Amino acid sequence: MLIRAYQDETKSGEMLREKKNAMKRLEQAFTYINAHYCEKITLEEVAASVYMSSNYFFPPISVSSPTSASVIM
Numbered sequence: 001m002l003i004r005a006y007q008d009e010t011k012s013g014e015m016l017r018e019k020k021n022a023m024k025r026l027e028q029a030f031t032y033i034n035a036h037y038c039e040k041i042t043l044e045e046v047a048a049s050v051y052m053s054s055n056y057f058f059p060p061i062s063v064s065s066p067t068s069a070s071v072i073m
Contacts, residue, residue, distance in 0.1 A: 025050040029057070 032049040033041070047057035 025052065 028050045029046050032046055036045075043058055044054045047054040050057070
């Protein structure tokens with residue numbers, strides 16, 4: 001029973017670290033966008049500024065979706 005509780009706490013801690021890391025990258029992306037908002041920047045440039053691929057940073061939207069990436073951004 002104690003081992004299971006410890007494992008659950010460990011998983012929770014790992015998930016929390018992953019979420020904090022994702023939030024840090026998102027903040028860095030917003031900082032990049034704010035610094036370059038007068039320029040024509042691409043998704044690839046924003047993703048590269050936080051060391052991510054554009055596909056991971058902003059996953060492709062399903063073709064069946066009526067919303068396009070340009071509308072969301």
